[in-house]
Amino acid sequence: MTSEAATIGLTHGASEDxxxxxxxxQSKSIVVPYGFWxxxxxxxxxxxxxxxxxxxxxxxxxxxxxxxxxxxxxxxxVETVSLLLSSFVxxxxxxxxxxxxMVWTQVWLVLTGLLGLVFLVIELREFAGLVAIGAGPxxxxxxxxxxxxxxxxxxxxTAGLMWIGTMxxxxxxxxxxPHIVRRLLCLSIFWHALDIIWVAIFxxxxxxxxxx
Amino acid sequence: MFGKLTWDAIPFNQPIPLITSLVILLVIAAxxxxxxxxxWWPYLWNEYITSTDHKRIGVMYIVLALVMLVRGFSDAxxxxxxxxxAIGASQGYLPPEHYNQIxxxxxxxxxxxxxxPFVIGFMNFVVPLQLGVRDVAFPTMNNVSFWLxxxxxxxxxxxxxxxxxxxxxxxGFPPLSEKAFSPGVGVDYYLxxxxxxxxxxxxxxVNFVTTILKTRAPGMSYMRMPIFCWTALASNLIMLAAFxxxxxxxxxxxxxxxxxxxxxxxxxxxxxxxYMNLIWVWGHPEVYILVLPAFGIYSEVAATFxxxxxFGYRSMVFATLAICIISYCVWLHHFFTxxxxxxxxxxxxxxxxxxxxxxxxxxxxxxxxxxxxxxRFTVPMYYLIGxxxxxxxxxxxxxLLAIPPVDFVVHNxxxxxxxxxxxxxxxxxxxxMAGYTYWFPKAFGFTLDERLGKAVFWCWFIGFHLAFxxxxxxxxxxxxxxxxxxADPTWAPWLNVALVGAVIIGLxxxxxxxxxLYSIQTRDRRRDVTGDPWDGRTLEWLTLxxxxxxxxxxxxxxxxxxxxxTRKQTAIKLDRLIEEPDYxxxxxxxxxxxxxxxxxxxxxxxxxxxxxxxxxxxxxxxxAFAVLVWYSWQDEHEHIIPVEEVRANARERRRVRMEHLQxxxxxx
Numbered sequence: 001m002t003s004e005a006a007t008i009g010l011t012h013g014a015s016e017d018x019x020x021x022x023x024x025x026q027s028k029s030i031v032v033p034y035g036f037w038x039x040x041x042x043x044x045x046x047x048x049x050x051x052x053x054x055x056x057x058x059x060x061x062x063x064x065x066x067x068x069x070x071x072x073x074x075x076x077x078v079e080t081v082s083l084l085l086s087s088f089v090x091x092x093x094x095x096x097x098x099x100x101x102m103v104w105t106q107v108w109l110v111l112t113g114l115l116g117l118v119f120l121v122i123e124l125r126e127f128a129g130l131v132a133i134g135a136g137p138x139x140x141x142x143x144x145x146x147x148x149x150x151x152x153x154x155x156x157x158t159a160g161l162m163w164i165g166t167m168x169x170x171x172x173x174x175x176x177x178p179h180i181v182r183r184l185l186c187l188s189i190f191w192h193a194l195d196i197i198w199v200a201i202f203x204x205x206x207x208x209x210x211x212x
Numbered sequence: 213m214f215g216k217l218t219w220d221a222i223p224f225n226q227p228i229p230l231i232t233s234l235v236i237l238l239v240i241a242a243x244x245x246x247x248x249x250x251x252w253w254p255y256l257w258n259e260y261i262t263s264t265d266h267k268r269i270g271v272m273y274i275v276l277a278l279v280m281l282v283r284g285f286s287d288a289x290x291x292x293x294x295x296x297x298a299i300g301a302s303q304g305y306l307p308p309e310h311y312n313q314i315x316x317x318x319x320x321x322x323x324x325x326x327x328x329p330f331v332i333g334f335m336n337f338v339v340p341l342q343l344g345v346r347d348v349a350f351p352t353m354n355n356v357s358f359w360l361x362x363x364x365x366x367x368x369x370x371x372x373x374x375x376x377x378x379x380x381x382x383x384g385f386p387p388l389s390e391k392a393f394s395p396g397v398g399v400d401y402y403l404x405x406x407x408x409x410x411x412x413x414x415x416x417x418v419n420f421v422t423t424i425l426k427t428r429a430p431g432m433s434y435m436r437m438p439i440f441c442w443t444a445l446a447s448n449l450i451m452l453a454a455f456x457x458x459x460x461x462x463x464x465x466x467x468x469x470x471x472x473x474x475x476x477x478x479x480x481x482x483x484x485x486x487y488m489n490l491i492w493v494w495g496h497p498e499v500y501i502l503v504l505p506a507f508g509i510y511s512e513v514a515a516t517f518x519x520x521x522x523f524g525y526r527s528m529v530f531a532t533l534a535i536c537i538i539s540y541c542v543w544l545h546h547f548f549t550x551x552x553x554x555x556x557x558x559x560x561x562x563x564x565x566x567x568x569x570x571x572x573x574x575x576x577x578x579x580x581x582x583x584x585x586x587x588r589f590t591v592p593m594y595y596l597i598g599x600x601x602x603x604x605x606x607x608x609x610x611x612l613l614a615i616p617p618v619d620f621v622v623h624n625x626x627x628x629x630x631x632x633x634x635x636x637x638x639x640x641x642x643x644x645m646a647g648y649t650y651w652f653p654k655a656f657g658f659t660l661d662e663r664l665g666k667a668v669f670w671c672w673f674i675g676f677h678l679a680f681x682x683x684x685x686x687x688x689x690x691x692x693x694x695x696x697x698x699a700d701p702t703w704a705p706w707l708n709v710a711l712v713g714a715v716i717i718g719l720x721x722x723x724x725x726x727x728x729l730y731s732i733q734t735r736d737r738r739r740d741v742t743g744d745p746w747d748g749r750t751l752e753w754l755t756l757x758x759x760x761x762x763x764x765x766x767x768x769x770x771x772x773x774x775x776x777x778t779r780k781q782t783a784i785k786l787d788r789l790i791e792e793p794d795y796x797x798x799x800x801x802x803x804x805x806x807x808x809x810x811x812x813x814x815x816x817x818x819x820x821x822x823x824x825x826x827x828x829x830x831x832x833x834x835x836a837f838a839v840l841v842w843y844s845w846q847d848e849h850e851h852i853i854p855v856e857e858v859r860a861n862a863r864e865r866r867r868v869r870m871e872h873l874q875x876x877x878x879x880x
Contacts, residue, residue: 024767025427031349035422038452042414046456049490053464053475060481062474137473141481144473148464166841174847183844 029182036186040193043156047197050149051204058209060141067142067209070135072126076206079122080198083157086115087195090188097184100176106168112191113164116157123154146205153201156194163187215824216397221375228310233373262803264351265761266336269358271655273333274648276362278724280325283369285721287318292679292707292714300701311696312379313398317368319382320402323498324409325365327636330644331505332361332416335444337651339420341752341759342438344429344768344775349422351801352849357412357419359811364409367818371401375822378402381694383491384465386476386484391469397822399469403462404818410459417451420444429751431770435529438750439522442529443508446536450497450504453540458494461487485550492543500539502636504532506643507574510599513592513646514578516746518585521774524577531570531577538567548616549623557616564614568607575600590746591665595646598673602638606631609684627687630680637676645672645724653745657757658735664727671720679713682706742872743865749777756865762800762853765862766793787877789869795862798853806843810836 025031058067093108127147130136137147167187174180223229247253260268290306291314298304306314336354340347348354371377378398380389389399424445428437437445465487467473474480476487515522522528544552544560578600587593609631613619622628645668653659683691686706698707731738744753754776755763772778783789817832819825 024430025345031422031426034426035349035418038418038421039414042418042452042456045453046460049457049460049493053460053486053490056486057475057481057483060483062479062481137467137471139480141474141477141483144467144475144480144482148467148473148475162837166844170844173845177847 029178032182033185033189036189040189043193044197047149047152047200050145050152051200054145054149054205057141057145062140062142064140064143065133065135067205068211070130071206071210073206073210075122075126076202079119080202082115082118082122083198084195086112086119087192089115090191094184094188097171097176097181102171102175105171109164109168109171113161113168116161116164116191120154120157120161123150127151150201150205153194153197156197160187160191160194163190213825215820215826217374217823217825221397222373223376226310228306229372236369236372258803261808262355262805264347264355264801264804266340266348266351266354267655267759267763269354270333270335270337272358273329273336273361276365277326277328277330277333277644280321280329280365282721284318284321284326285718287314287321289714289718290314291318292711294696295698296704296707296711298696299698299704299707303697306696308696309379312694313377315694316378316381316384316398316402317371320378320406321368323382323502324406325361325368327502327640327644328413329361331447331502331640332413334509334644334647334651335420335447335505337655338647338752339423339441339444341654341755341763342441342750343424343427344432344751344754344764344770345423345427346762346764346767346798347801348419349427350419352804352806353415354419355804355807356810357415357807359807360412360415360814361409363811363815363818364405364412366815367401367405367408367822370819371398375401383495384462385491386465386468386487387478387482389465389469390477391472392477399465400822403466403469404822407459407462407466408814408818410455410462413451414455414459417448417455420448421452424448429764429767429770429775432775435526436770436773436775439511439525439528439532440505440508440750443504443511443532446532447501447504450501450536450539454494454497454501457490461490461494464490485547488547488550489543492546493540496543496546497539499635500535502640504535506640507532509643509647509650510578510596511574511581512750513596513650514581516650516748517588517590517593517596518582519588519747520581520585521749521777522577523580523583524573525773527573528577531573534570535567538563538570542567545614545619548619554616561614561616561619565611568611571607575604591649591660591662591669592646594666594669595642595649598669599638599642599646602634602642602673602676606634606638610635622687624693625687626683626691626693629693630683630687633676633680633683637672637680642672645669650746651752653740654743654752654757654759656735657740658731659738659740659745660731661727661734661738664723664730668720668723668727671716671723675713675716675718675720677713678716679710682710682713741868743868744780744872749774751776754779756861756868760861762798762858765795765798765858765865783873784876787873789866789873792862792866795855795859797855798858799850800853802849802851804843804849806839809839813839 026034089108090112093105093112096104096108130143135143137144164187167184170180171184247256260272263269291311294304294306294311298306336348368377375397378384378389378394378401380394380399380402384399384402387393424437424441464473464475468475468477468482474482476482476484478484511522511528542560542564544550544556545564548557548561578596609627613622613628613631649660649665683706686703689703691703698704740757743756743759745757746753751768751770752759754768768775768779779790813832813836817829817836820828820832
């Protein structure tokens with residue numbers, strides 16, 4: 001093998017590493033969560049469109065109720081605590097899964113789901129209460145955008161709950177195989193992302209909406 | 213039980229859609245029977261429909277796009293014919309409600325179901341090959357993306373047979389598209405079809421950004437990626453960030469229509485200009501989703517057929533990314549007339565003109581690539597030159613439109629129609645035809661007929677100019693777009709010239725089919741045995757034509773830009789091939805029916821939503837979820853290709869390459 005051939009590319013496996021991760025394709029444990037992250041980012045873009053809609057329409061109340069008449073800070077505080085706590089518990093489930101501890105993984109996953117359920121029930125009660133006093137989404141553009149923004153987050157939490165249930169059953173049936181653990185990682189990314197969205201909703205909708 | 217669906221939905225009293233749908237159904241049935249009689253269904257099922265191979269999926273996207281091109285073009289011919297006939301006293305042959313559906317369907321189909329699948333098809337076929345890898349990052353999801361797109365196509369075409377299509381233009385502006393003014397199912401068909409195919413597009417974007425950023429051949433750093441991969445990356449980044457906005461916007465309109473919300477309505481505090489802003493936040497970047505990969509194709513063509521590296525590779529990358537970002541800062545130029553005020557309009561007008569700068573950089577790069585090269589005037593090169601002539605003029609009329617006072621005069625006029633057709637046909641369609649000719653031998657192992665290809669080019673080139681130059685004139689005279697009847701008889705000559713142009717383009721489409729059939733018939737005379745028919749420079753020409761499922765027996769080692777060109781020149785110089793590597797078994801993804809099944813449920817669910825058949829919609833959703841769970845329960849998603857097979861294939865390729873090398877060294 002002449003040195004010329006070696007430098008211009010007639011050899012195998014000798015390409016220089018320029019430090020940009022181009023030593024060939026990455027492993028699945030990198031690629032799968034990375035792809036899922038991109039999906040979560042696109043989901044956040046979707047939410048940003050809904051936030052923009054809410055910000056545009058928040059004062060378009062059409063003579064109907066305004067934010068400060070509708071929102072209850074203490075109820076939202078309970079919601080927030082349960083959702084943030086569920087994220088923490090989800091982290092514990094990941095730790096347990098990393099140690100391949102079946103019992104604790106299941107316990108933490110179920111607890112994550114239960115806390116998510118608490119959040120969802122409070123949200124649905126809030127929605128039902130609003131509809132009952134004639135402040136449903138058909139009342140005004142403001143209420144349309146409020147129900148859509150918060151409801152879209154709620155729909156994501158619902159999807160997350162279905163995913164948690166499926167995931168829990170799958171771990172139980174199949175154990176901690178690498179592809180199952182990757183899926184669990186994606187689930188936790190999804191669940192944490194819902195927290196981030198919720199923090200924005202909490203601030204922009206509820207906190208600003210109940211300013212005196 | 214069946215919601216709004218009754219026998220009245222079938223257009224028994226309207227001969228045009230009825231006969232068209234009957235003919236389409238007959239053709240589909242005849243094709244299905246013919247394939248069945250030939251015994252090709254198992255082959256189609258195993259090699260295409262359920263395939264996770266990016267090359268096969270790419271081919272399916274392009275076939276879909278070509279079929280829908282015929283549909284969208286038929287709409288165009290009908291519109292041109294109507295405008296030539298309905299002048300003065302005559303009312304033409306299309307009543308207004310039908311004409312409005314036709315222009316709406318034409319725009320929707322051409323953008324979403326011709327241009328998009330065509331571009332995505334090329335990215336599918338080319339990107340993994342150029343990156344020197346075996347498939348995209350998520351092959352199964354790729355199959356699902358394709359079938360969701362096909363599901364959207366199905367729903368749009370179903371509107372021809374059952375019900376009606378939207379009469380609201382290709383972007384469905386409210387308040388016209390609200391329930392109060394469009395109570396029929398037309399807008400619902402539009403919304404649901406785009407939502408289903410939009411999900412497919414977002415998944416595609418996730419797939420390709422991951423593929424390009426995380427799976428490249430060893431040694432391929434960012435600045436060594438072929439320019440088409442760069443443009444595909446930029447395009448997919450835009451898709452990833454723009455398509456969710458489309459999903460959200462169409463979702464809001466659906467809430468208005470289905471549940472009585474007040475986002476864009478005239479009452480309840482709704483704001484229809486919010487829709488304009490949101491839809492164009494997606495809509496303008498969409499233009500660049502299409503045109504950036506087109507620029508990538510031109511770059512590959514220019515370098516290959518000029519026999520030179522691309523001039524200004526780095527400036528090309530920089531220009532691509534600049535366009536990628538600025539494309540988000542110009543959306544308001546689609547509605548300067550909204551009345552946002554002089555300051556806002558000035559900002560967006562200037563931003564729109566700034567996009568012309570990186571685009572100009574690219575034009576000069578292509579010119580300088582040709583300058584001093586040994587230019588071979590093949591069909592793709594014709595398209596490149598035709599593109600540069602056409603696109604520059606189209607870009608200049610765009611700069612005119614970016615000046616707010618000018619835009620106020622020609623807003624929504626035929627001038628605008630001529631402008632965007634000039635950039636999309638001259639920019640995107642020419643690139644797609646160039647890419648089709650350029651990569652066809654890689655996909656099927658034989659080249660397309662050159663003479664017929666040039667005839668097709670001339671049809672597109674001459675036909676386009678005849679069809680759209682008159683519209684500039686009419687637009688400046690005050691002609692608005694989407695007119696079902698023309699009051700002023702002095703426009704007749706211009707409209708007739710436009711009709712002739714459209715017919716010539718139609719001849720080009722017919723000749724494309726002829727070219728394909730003729731090339732298949734004479735394929736033995738035009739085989740590409742070496743895998744490198746054009747003396748190419750990027751890695752897709754390293755492997756055989758058509759490539760094996762796994763593309764490369766060993767992943768190529770990349771040294772410097774133009775990975776394959778460097779390797780080829782070294783081999784010619786040293787008069788020998790690279791040493792035979794140590795072959796390994798290859799793990800490849802298995803076929804999967806999941807895409808077809810999910811798309812089936814999506815179509816059922818979509819159809820049910822359009823017609824308010826709620827039990828069926830819920831059933832469709834449950835079905836889709838159940839299939840996903842079932843799929844996630846499978847353990848085997850990959851199979852191993854044994855090393856013997858890999859070695860045998862690779863040795864055959866080496867033998868062919870060795871012969872080719874000897875021919876080359878004898879000729880020089």
